[in-house]
Amino acid sequence: MNVAVVGAGASGLFVSGFLSKKNIDVTLFDKNEKAGKKIYITGSGRCNLTNLCSPEDFLTQVVRGQKFLKTAIYSFSSYDCVDYFENLGLKTKCERGNRVFPESDKSSDVIKYLQKFHCKDVNFKFNEEVLDIRKENDKFNIITSKNHYNFDRVIIATGGKSYQATGSNGAGYKFAKKFNHKIVPIVPALCPILIKDNFVSSLKGVSLKNVTLKVSGDKKSEFFGEMIFTDKGISGPIVLSASSFINRCDNVNLSIDFKPALNEQQLDCRLLREFEQNKNKELKNVLKNLLPKAIAEIFGNVVGIDSLKKCNSITKEERLSLIKFLKNFPISFAGLYDIDSAIVTSGGVDLSEINPKTFESKIVKGLYFLGEVLDVDALTGGFNLQIAWSSAFCCAKNWE
Numbered sequence: 001m002n003v004a005v006v007g008a009g010a011s012g013l014f015v016s017g018f019l020s021k022k023n024i025d026v027t028l029f030d031k032n033e034k035a036g037k038k039i040y041i042t043g044s045g046r047c048n049l050t051n052l053c054s055p056e057d058f059l060t061q062v063v064r065g066q067k068f069l070k071t072a073i074y075s076f077s078s079y080d081c082v083d084y085f086e087n088l089g090l091k092t093k094c095e096r097g098n099r100v101f102p103e104s105d106k107s108s109d110v111i112k113y114l115q116k117f118h119c120k121d122v123n124f125k126f127n128e129e130v131l132d133i134r135k136e137n138d139k140f141n142i143i144t145s146k147n148h149y150n151f152d153r154v155i156i157a158t159g160g161k162s163y164q165a166t167g168s169n170g171a172g173y174k175f176a177k178k179f180n181h182k183i184v185p186i187v188p189a190l191c192p193i194l195i196k197d198n199f200v201s202s203l204k205g206v207s208l209k210n211v212t213l214k215v216s217g218d219k220k221s222e223f224f225g226e227m228i229f230t231d232k233g234i235s236g237p238i239v240l241s242a243s244s245f246i247n248r249c250d251n252v253n254l255s256i257d258f259k260p261a262l263n264e265q266q267l268d269c270r271l272l273r274e275f276e277q278n279k280n281k282e283l284k285n286v287l288k289n290l291l292p293k294a295i296a297e298i299f300g301n302v303v304g305i306d307s308l309k310k311c312n313s314i315t316k317e318e319r320l321s322l323i324k325f326l327k328n329f330p331i332s333f334a335g336l337y338d339i340d341s342a343i344v345t346s347g348g349v350d351l352s353e354i355n356p357k358t359f360e361s362k363i364v365k366g367l368y369f370l371g372e373v374l375d376v377d378a379l380t381g382g383f384n385l386q387i388a389w390s391s392a393f394c395c396a397k398n399w400e
């Protein structure tokens with residue numbers, strides 16, 4: 001039997017190696033000149049290859065495809081993943097939040113071990129873009145930028161549509177549609193959020209730790225941790241998670257709780273103390289004791305209090321307004337950054353048409369879909385790559 005795998009990314013490399021170990025003749029196509037261009041940029045070049053946790057905990061971090069991925073995650077857990085890479089020779093380490101990285105801190109090592117050892121019997125075809133896939137009788141006819149081929153089966157592992165410079169430009173959706181698969185509309189996930197308030201550009205680069213980003217509107221939730229202002233909006237870990245939560249909502253309200261550890265009463269005591277100790281100072285200068293400088297500068301304006309006002313003339317009402325805004329600083333949602341800035345793509349090949357054990361299409365025999373091209377996505381922390389590894393392992397394990 002001969003198999004074509006389209007896409008030498010995480011899932012394509014992983015499945016190719018396992019199938020070749022079963023003595024299957026595997027040809028792996030990638031339009032790029034080398035394998036794993038997206039793996040290379042993961043984890044800021046360090047590749048957070050998985051997250052060491054139980055399958056139950058893992059699945060709580062999956063945003064779309066939780067039920068569908070259950071079989072795959074249980075058959076190849078993050079512990080299996082670490083064991084597998086270690087056995088290949090790649091030393092790994094586990095950091096804060098159970099995030100696993102190569103000990104070398106080099107994503108290129110992950111690619112190297114996959115390509116050189118895991119895929120040593122795979123026939124690589126680089127610089128060869130798959131342009132079309134047809135099924136004639138029982139064979140798949142693959143038309144590439146260089147040639148025509150016939151294969152018994154085809155695995156589409158072309159990734160999503162974000163960071164297109166890495167090669168994932170959404171071609172997999174086109175192939176899927178051609179074979180009558182439904183595509184769940186794609187939207188950005190794990191991406192920065194656009195904010196329309198004018199003050200945003202003046203806050204560019206300001207980072208916040210231990211704050212809560214509150215989301216309400218169509219859906220309600222809170223995200224605690226770190227965030228940063230960009231020139232057009234906000235980014236950072238809690239913003240990325242929030243984006244995956246709201247990426248299919250129309251009505252979104254956002255606010256920041258700058259002091260989640262303090263309730264309103266405690267915050268009032270804190271303000272009274274600050275004002276008492278700094279009676280003749282301007283409000284904006286005293287707010288610098290509670291907020292980053294750039295935010296303290298604009299805070300009065302947003303609340304509607306003159307920032308130059310002396311603390312001893314701040315009224316009780318004004319103080320209560322300050323508290324209200326410290327706990328609920330509104331920022332106006334203007335949408336998400338575009339799909340190319342997204343860490344992952346939400347949406348893709350409709351899961352109801354894919355067998356969750358084999359990853360074979362229920363519509364076309366011999367056609368398979370793996371990884372981000374499917375309507376699956378998860379939060380940050382190594383979960384998205386683990387989805388690629390697990391889906392690839394499961395497909396190869398149940399190959400008949």
Ligand SMILES: Cc1cc2nc3c(=O)[nH]c(=O)nc-3n(C[C@H](O)[C@H](O)[C@H](O)COP(=O)(O)OP(=O)(O)OC[C@H]3O[C@@H](n4cnc5c(N)ncnc54)[C@H](O)[C@@H]3O)c2cc1C
Pocket residue numbers: 006007008009010011012029030031032035036037038039041042043044047048049050128129130131157158159160162163166167168169171172342343344370371372373381382383384385386388
């Ligand atoms: C900046 C960034 C950082 C990330 N960091 C992490 C992280 O640290 N941990 C984590 O778990 N996840 C991370 N992710 C997400 C993770 O990289 C992806 O979810 C994962 O790579 C998806 O694997 P895949 O095999 O589905 O697709 P990809 O890895 O995107 O591979 C798809 C491949 O298909 C090829 N291809 C596409 N179309 C064709 C065609 N027509 N012909 C031939 N070849 C084609 C592409 O060139 C590409 O090589 C990150 C993503 C980004 C963008």
